[in-house]
Amino acid sequence: METRLIIADDHPIVIQGIKDVLSKRKEIHVVATFSDGRLLLQSPMLANADVLLLDLNMPNIDGLQVLDELKRLHLTLKIIVVTSYLSPQLAEQCKDAGAAGYLIKSEDLHQLVKNIDDVLSGKLVFPDFSRSEQRTVNDFSYFDEFLKKYKLTKREVEIIRMVCNDYNSKEIADRLYLSTFTVQTHRRNIVKKLGLDDSRISLYRFAKDNGVI
Known part of the structure; x- marks a missing residue:
């Protein structure tokens, strides 16, 4: 069964890297890519997609605003936030806004295919922040x-x-x-x-x- 997937990220290199990872699974089909939050929300392809991989740092309308808007639209697609922000507070905020997953670009992309399978089966995929070292300013x-x-x-x-x-x-x-x-x-x-x-x-x-x- 084909999985229709949209990638929203403002870095072409990241988009290509995600495509390379997803190429391992022929049934995952990238139907569209976006580098702008406003253009993403205007796309009719959202209504027919199964998964959205969403960066938070997007021009015009950022990822958090996109999540809020998609929550109001009651779409059926699963949203996985793919970001460089290692923050339990931000991850929790994304979960509250309807995200099914939160992946760190530098650490978790190798697990992306499995994570897509997990969210499609109804699971939530979020990091275990208890194992993450949080940087603080003590100096x-x-x-x-x-x-x-x-x-x-x-x-x-x-x-x-x-x-x-x-x-x-x-x-x-x-x-x-x-x-x-x-x-x-x-x-x-x-x-x-x-x-x-x-x-x-x-x-x-x-x-x-x-x-x-």
């Missing part, structure tokens, strides 16, 4: 240099961490005893200082790359 000299480099305050770093842990502005305000307006101002200042777009994914990528989380 204060490094942390001070980091603050100077990006002109961030300790309060702003605290807010970055809370945003990456999926707290909204009101929840952050309540926990830090600030007004929601103050938190929103901090968030605007953060993305402006870092030159990022105002999305959780771009902020998460920055935080992960710099050891903030």
